Amino acid sequence: MTKTLTYLLLMLLTILVGTYFFITLCSECGATAQQEPEPPAQAVVPATPEPTSYPFAFGDGIFSVDENDNYNFKMSSYDILMPLSEKVAGRIADVQAFMEANPNKALNITGYYTAAEENPSAYPNLGLARANAVKNHLASQGLDPAQMNTMGKLMDDMVDKDGTFLGPVAYGIAEATDADAADIKALYERIKADPLVLYFDTAQASISLTAEQRQKVADISRYLDKVPDASVEVVGHTDNTGQAATNLRLGMNRANFANDYLMKNGIPASKINTSSKGQTEPTASNATEEGRTKNRRTVVTLK
Template sequence: MTKTTTNLLLMLITIVAGTYFYVTCCSECNAGAVTTEPSTEQVIIKEPEATAYPFAIDGNGFTYNTNDNYNFNLSSQTFLTPLSLELKNGVNSLKEHLGTNENNVINVTGFYTSDEENNTAFPNLGLARANNIKNDLAAKGIPTAQINTFGKIMDEMIAKDGTYLGAASFSLIEKSATADDELKALYEKIKADPLILYFDTAEASISLDATQRQKVADISRYLDKVAGATTSVVGHTDATGQASTNMRLGQDRADFAKNYLMTNGIASDKIIATSKGHSQPIANNTTEEGREKNRRTVITLN
């Protein structure tokens, strides 16, 4: 056998052996391989759990705690009824404590979220909710002079089926040593800058802006705190039309403001609503600008 023939034979043997080795080994590798199918399992996103704040007060010698509280529907200032027996018992206990501790006051803070609508007479929905609770406490015998109301934004609140559970907190504190001075300053502020509502021709209702609603809240706060205090509501018109018609229109405007104040929790017997018709202009009735200024209702403290 020649050298060339020998080399060709060796090459052939090498190719055959390599092919056999590849087929044998790779078949075993493929047999052990695992094919992963695309996952068809659905990812379930859990809804966040609803928040629930208790009716809990602990301080100044008074302690009461129940998981029940005042509940409110989304964008509503009115708490849901009926109230639980535990909550009613807590309010009664609070009433007894405040009756024997006149230097104590209860702070009521209403919660609200930034995505709720405020269609109330108050600067924010939290304050409206606190005021609604205040009215309930007052109806149960707690003097409004011993109730402070506040509003607080709480975007961490999560509703349950459209209802915020316990959208308010409570704290019992000593009456501030400067409380009387603060009320005096509030009185002077309201007298110096009364609430004035302006109306379109022949109209007796408007929508109040945030600044006007804050003035309503200030008046409400003063009347709550000062026994015997009253507010005057005087309706005015421009000189267009007959005097008798304008007297009625001025009264309608005064009554609109009175009803608005009453929705803020102010008792009707603290509101004196009258009309001056067109008898007390503050601007020239011969110009449109002057007539606009005369179509007004002025609300201040007596």
Template sequence: MTRNLRYLLSMIIVILAGIYFYLSCCSECGNQMVDSDTEAAKEEIVPPKEPDATSYPFSLKDGDYAFEVQDNFNFNLSSASFLTPLSDNVGNGIESLKSYLSENADKVINITGLYKGGETNNTAFPNLGLARANQVKNYFVSKGISSAQTNTFGRLMDDFLPLDNTLLGPITYEIGTQAEDAGNQLKALYDEIKANPLVLYFNTGEAAINLTPEQREKVAKITKYLDKMDGAACNVVGHTDNTGSRTTNIRLGLERADFAMAYLIKNGISASKINSSSKGPDSPIATNATEEGRSKNRRTVVTLN
């Protein structure tokens, strides 16, 4: 073997050794760098934290008087009925409020119910917030708090976050002072209701109906007046057209009046404050010779006594 050939073979061996070393060492280093980058990327990807559900406490404040616990009335979405049982903490808060209001006759408790825009309102009130506040007010009254010392309101709060299907404490409280012209306000409310009573219209032979937003507003005003005025009551009178016998229509008119009465009771008006009766076809407000006239006569009128 010549010197040149040996030199050439030596060069080839050195080159092959270098390639082997690079492939075995540097490629492993590269893999380690890739793995390191992958692990770093995994550490950087943190799933977003779910926001906490909204929760309002049972909180009462007025000067030196204060009471607060983290429990409150809770409601399912699209429901005006609070969940039971209530906690002992809420019960203690109601007793504390009862004592404070009885010692301060000029004070009132303003109850505001919160609701979300996407909820379904199947109540007689304009919105679920007011319906929820009314349910809480009725519970306060059942525990001895005077309805004359309560005011109810509803407020839209779309950013209220539920816990699963439950709203935690969508009720807020504020203690205020009786308005100086409260008597005049009640008189004005009475005059408004008497001049523009709640009228429900029915299809032929039917005794059920869904309320319009305007009718729900009137229910809220009637409820407010009955709460504030001792001895006040509302009259629910059913009417029909003259189709069929008078006996049948008297019964149908009473069914319509009873439907309205049951609807009002379901939505928090005491049965003792409602008088129901029927005049059947005896008091038409339009001619029975046309369908348009008969449709106006098929009605139930709710007004104050």
């Protein structure tokens, strides 16, 4: 066998062996490469927002308070959660001493609330009711209510902590002005000219206030705070259905109910005078149901 033939046989053998191994070991080499599937996207879980917390902090450049705590309230409530923290309670005496030494100063108190909350108070909004609750507590600790102003402010970005708002109250110190005295005089004239009138169903003593009536409660409360010797008159009236003696008692029940309602909303009992006129002072004819409805009322005004 010649060398040439030998080389040809070896080359053929090499091709055959290579083909065998290609078919055996690389049978999938020509297959289309399959892309690994991407893992499913993970759902983004929003982070739980941190509760909003406002401090018991204010000042005027001479005196300042800055405590990382405050008056706290449950959602849809204007009742202060007690006891107060030691931080806040420990500074109230300092605030009282400063305000007493500076009678020309006023402490502004702004209560916050959210639109999602219910307003169980007699005030136009829950923030004002909270501010009044703080004012009343400070007054019980010796601060003069005449040196405090209350306001309410919508704060929808507040975040509660397990149903409790942490310090939804802000403070500021301002200078008292002559305009304040003129405003109080105008407030008195407005209340006397257009008193708060509460209407009742027959033989019932329940109260449901309109927005206008809520503002009148706020005005009366403010006037009583600013004028130390001022008081409010609460007089119950009825229609002429039934006996006169019974109606006199019913009128008194309505006056007392209104008295309790005002007290619950922060007006001191010492500033409320109650009485009943029964059926003796109708404002409309008792011959019609419309007239009788107008006569079943309690009138709240300044003395």
